[in-house]
Amino acid sequence: xxxxxxxxxxxxxxxxxxxxxxxxxxxxxxxxxxxxxxxxxxxxxxxxxxxxxxxxxxxxxxxxxxxxxxxxxxxxxxxxxxxxxxxxxxxxxxxxxxxxxxxxxxxxxxxxxxxxxxxxxxxxxxxxxxxxxxxxxxxxxxxxxxxxxxxxxxxxxxxxxxxxxxxxxxxxxxxxxxxxxxxxxxxxxxxxxxxxxxxxxxxxxxxxxxxxxxxxxxxxxxxxxxxxxxxxxxxxxxxxxxxxxxxxxxxxxxxxxxxxxxxxxxxxxxxxxxxxxxxxxxxxxxxxxxxxxxxxxxxxxxxxxxxxxxxxxxxxxxxxxxxxxxxxxxxxxxxxxxxxxxxxxxxxxxxxxx
Numbered sequence: 001x002x003x004x005x006x007x008x009x010x011x012x013x014x015x016x017x018x019x020x021x022x023x024x025x026x027x028x029x030x031x032x033x034x035x036x037x038x039x040x041x042x043x044x045x046x047x048x049x050x051x052x053x054x055x056x057x058x059x060x061x062x063x064x065x066x067x068x069x070x071x072x073x074x075x076x077x078x079x080x081x082x083x084x085x086x087x088x089x090x091x092x093x094x095x096x097x098x099x100x101x102x103x104x105x106x107x108x109x110x111x112x113x114x115x116x117x118x119x120x121x122x123x124x125x126x127x128x129x130x131x132x133x134x135x136x137x138x139x140x141x142x143x144x145x146x147x148x149x150x151x152x153x154x155x156x157x158x159x160x161x162x163x164x165x166x167x168x169x170x171x172x173x174x175x176x177x178x179x180x181x182x183x184x185x186x187x188x189x190x191x192x193x194x195x196x197x198x199x200x201x202x203x204x205x206x207x208x209x210x211x212x213x214x215x216x217x218x219x220x221x222x223x224x225x226x227x228x229x230x231x232x233x234x235x236x237x238x239x240x241x242x243x244x245x246x247x248x249x250x251x252x253x254x255x256x257x258x259x260x261x262x263x264x265x266x267x268x269x270x271x272x273x274x275x276x277x278x279x280x281x282x283x284x285x286x287x288x289x290x291x292x293x294x295x296x297x298x299x300x301x302x303x304x305x306x307x308x309x310x311x312x313x314x315x316x317x318x319x320x321x322x323x324x325x326x327x328x329x330x331x332x333x334x335x336x337x338x339x340x341x342x343x344x345x346x347x348x349x350x351x352x353x354x
Contacts (some may be wrong), residue, residue, distance in 0.1 A: 001207040004197075005213035006142045008190055011275035012217065013145065014268070015186050017244040022226040023182040023326075025238040028175035031168045033229050035179035036041035036221035041302075042180070043187045043214050049345040050194050051207045056157045062198035063191075064289035065121055070347050075336065077290060079268040079340070084286040087192060088303065091279045092310025093329060095120055096321055098272040099311075101242060102265065113312055120308045122273055131199050134277055141270040148267050149220075153227050157250045160230030183221060185330045187277075188212075188337020190281040229277060271346055280304060 024032035050063075057066045099116040126134050200206070228243050231250070235244045248261040260295030280303055287299035315321040 001200050001203065001209050002213075003139060004193055004200055005210050007135060007138040007274055007278060008193055009213055009217050010142045010145055010271055011278050012186055014098065014271040014275040015147070015189070016221060016224075017268070018097060018242070019182050019186060020221060021228050022237055022240050022243050024225065025094060025229060025234040026177035027182075027233040028172060028179035030165050030229065031172035031176050031233060032179050033165055033226040034168065034176045035183050036218040036225065038176050039105075039183035039187065040215060040218040042184055042338070043190075043218060044211055045339060046187065046190065047207070047211045049341055050191070051210070053341065053344055053348045054194060054197055062196060062285060063194035064286050065198070066194075067344075068353065070344060076194070080286050080290055081152050083192075083195070083336065084283055084290065086285065086332060087279055088219055089284045089310065089314075090189075090308050090329070091276060091283065091303070091307035092314055093324060094279065095123075095276055095307055096311040097325060098269075098276070100297055100318060100321065102269065102272075116311050117308065119269075119272065119276065120304050120311070123276045123280050123307075124300060124304040125241075126273070126277045127284055127304065131196070131281055131296075134281065138274050141274055144267060145271055148264060149224075152248055152251060152264060153223060154348050155157055155205050156227050156247050159250060160227055162230070164233040165226055165230045181334065182330070183218070184338065185333040187227035189278075189331035190214075191337045191341055192278060192342075195282045195285050196278070198285065220285060258337065276307075280307070 020035075021032050024035040028035060053070075054063065054066060057069070064076075064080045067079050070076065071079060083087075095116050096112075099112050099119060102115060103112055126137075224244070228247055229237055231247050232240070232243065240246055245261060245265060248264045251260055280300070281296070283303045284296040284299040287293060287303065288296050291299075293299055315324065
């Protein structure tokens, strides 16, 4: 569970820096940095609910098998198929978004399809291997990205202007609530961890451990947004495409080092790889349950090929990609990440009372 939590901590940094804090600044202005704290209680309820749903399942069985126990064979497979199709769409869209962000922040002369192809080829290589190896690699990536993020935030802290983030008034509370929705949309990806839970060696204290990691992630989002907003102000951040990397461009020590954004952008590909790898492994796990495959890795090639095809054909331009990300992906993650698990929790509780 610790390794799975580390994977999600690393992987969710990829969509977080793409969406936040520009999306939250549009809703809450200078109070946008509180959105991570506002989303935390709901996120902890999601963790608690997923563990309640999974609690009655035998060792080695993930949510795909649990859905059949809760909803019957047909209902369980139908819902698993919905999650699989949504996961494939997420894989396609996020591969394209990662490629587009990478090119926009540092490597404009590279063709986007080439980078998406290389990115998904690396994901294919990972998913053809064992999930345990992927989890161990995630721990190394976590160490590298944690040091990188801590260094970036430390140096950027010296450029924070307090008037950009303070004071916060009671009138700002409704805006903070609205700003929590983009954060929850990002945290909605954690439901795919339940499909991977069959690979987890269950131990006492798994639930508190997962909830601690969720709390740590929300606190990191709070600090990141506070410093980012403090550097530029909410009005400017709301109009930026990549506020985090714009902040990185201003980091440097005269006479020691300057222009570190290329290093940070390159290292952030590790987060992209983990994020796309989580989606790909989850889709492979669901495919095994749906189609009776002997091993998850048998689905790796079809899953990645579908993701590559969707990334290249479904989103012909940046406008359609961002429209999908800001509307369909945003709502879909809230529904499948929170609303559906809430219904499943009610069904699971009803079964236990019988």
